[in-house]
Amino acid sequence: MESIRWLLTVAEVEVSESCLTCCCGSSTDGVLMFQQVPMVEIDGMKLIQTKAILHYIAEKYNLHGKDLKDRVMINMYSEGLMDLMEMIMILPFLPDPKPKLDEIQSKANERYLPVYEKALTGPVYLVGGKLSLADVLLVECTLMLEEKFPAILKDFPNVKSFQGRMIQIPAINRFLQPGSKRKPPPGENYAKTAIEVFRIKLPTQ
């Protein structure tokens, strides 16, 4: 859900949240199309599937490119970032996170960050000279990476400058202050709650 929170923040849309802490009624009243969250109630609809939600919000608030060609670039960049963030997201659910952390660091350094570094040689934003979903996800992702690997951007000055510019945006700046709707990195309780509410079976390794 965090990417959705980021996007709504940048679009300057106020939201209210209902945090799931128990399994009561969530699967039986037909609210969740595929019995999964995230779920966002917006414009009279109950939207599920993170990417469907992100695209809807991006399109609604003009963060999804001016034409088809811009849109596909935004989507390619976004999908890559979501793949990388998903690796970070599942860490709390792994019995032994260390090998996964190593993999994330090397994939970030070798596969992903070089792409954004190159794309930001010159341009202020990733696509089409204007802020888009891809830029929002890049800020989110680089901050998440630095939480795990504080010096990870040292060889990526364009990405670091980009991050610096983005966090000056007032809505983002406020989001990064204590007391905002931004959620902290997952603690012990987070994984435990998710496992309990959704009766997740962890893979055995």
Added chain:
Amino acid sequence: MAERPVLYYFNGRGKMESIRWLLTVAEVEFDEVLLVTREQYVKLLNDGALMFQQVPLVEIDGMKLIQTKAILNYIAEKYNLHGKDPKDRVMINMYSEGLMDLMEMIIMVPFSPDPKPKLDNIQSKAKERYLPVYEKALTGPVYLVGGKLSLADVLLVECTLMLEEKFPAILKDFSNIKSFQGRMIQIPAINRFLQPGSKRKPQPDEKYLKNVMENSCISLP
């Protein structure tokens, strides 16, 4: 004259198959470069063709597109298979994402040392989580969204055929979906795609698995 799109992938279904389906339904002729040697893959990497070092890769309209969902959305929008407005679009995307989650589970089965528990999980998720949604959506409507053919319908046909390959009777309690499938396979382009000799790829076998493992440095969990 516009050039035909070129698809770069292993010689099998994998993540490219949904793209093959969508181009077929859009009646877009395409060419394929099937990656059967490591040298081909390394050349693509060295040429800088693969943004994140991954396939699928589709060359189309002068661009080298990667990331399955970005490619599907591009093709769907270009060929009017992506809804008439944001509300239709988000419904199409929700339905599509669910189907892609389910198909991904099936795609991963050959890479698992013990497929049986995975297959059981797929069957129960299909019957309890996914199929009921599409069964309900097709009570009345001919297509899933907005009264016209879309990406979601294409993925639903693809998915139901894949499910029946593993579980032949899986649609017996889902009569709307079965009828939908029946209607869709009458569409001439789909009908031709289901005949021998088309660009449709067969189910993965040992040779496919070996090809993917050798040529892309995939390490199994």
